[in-house]
Amino acid sequence: xxxxxxxxxxxxxxxxxxxxxxxxxxxxxxxxxxxxxxxxxxxxxxxxxxxxxxxxxxxxxxxxxxxxxxxxxxxxxxxxxxxxxxxxxxxxxxxxxxxxxxxxxxxxxxxxxxxxxxxxxxxxxxxxxxxxxxxxxxxxxxxxxxxxxxxxxxxxxxxxxxxxxxxxxxxxxxxxxxxxxx
Numbered sequence: 001x002x003x004x005x006x007x008x009x010x011x012x013x014x015x016x017x018x019x020x021x022x023x024x025x026x027x028x029x030x031x032x033x034x035x036x037x038x039x040x041x042x043x044x045x046x047x048x049x050x051x052x053x054x055x056x057x058x059x060x061x062x063x064x065x066x067x068x069x070x071x072x073x074x075x076x077x078x079x080x081x082x083x084x085x086x087x088x089x090x091x092x093x094x095x096x097x098x099x100x101x102x103x104x105x106x107x108x109x110x111x112x113x114x115x116x117x118x119x120x121x122x123x124x125x126x127x128x129x130x131x132x133x134x135x136x137x138x139x140x141x142x143x144x145x146x147x148x149x150x151x152x153x154x155x156x157x158x159x160x161x162x163x164x165x166x167x168x169x170x171x172x173x174x175x176x177x178x179x180x181x182x
Contacts, residue, residue: 010110010114013106030157036088037084047148051084055080055095055097062102062105062106065105146160
């Protein structure tokens with residue numbers, strides 16, 4: 001994932017978020033529309049529900065990030081797990097809108113902001129702690145999206161990293177400078 005050496009926590013955090021967003025993008029692109037809304041069982045979430053939850057979390061956490069509690073009074077977390085958007089286009093719009101909150105909040109920050117205090121559910125966090133909380137949260141759900149997408153795509157699945165039984169070939173391509181950045 002690292003494309004260059006950096007000592008900037010903010011730059012690294014943004015790259016991690018971009019990387020995981022891209023994994024989600026690539027996974028969702030591989031499933032048929034109906035599979036965005038399919039759950040494995042009655043207690044599981046569909047990709048569309050996971051996206052709805054992530055978008056709700058992103059909107060709440062990153063709107064007025066430095067000046068208001070990250071758990072907005074207007075957020076209804078329980079409703080994020082019910083009735084997802086009805087179409088692929090609407091799901092992807094929620095996905096993009098959610099990520100826009102993340103990037104719009106983080107891109108203007110500087111290293112001087114990292115020790116500022118923000119609140120989530122009334123609990124004080126440094127900006128760095130609040131970012132770490134989401135760096136841990138979003139990949140968890142993107143892993144769920146990838147697992148579901150891989151399941152539904154079946155044999156047509158295109159690996160998002162080094163494909164099974166292809167490590168030696170991939171390592172040869174890296175050594176030869178032929179491997180594309182994933």
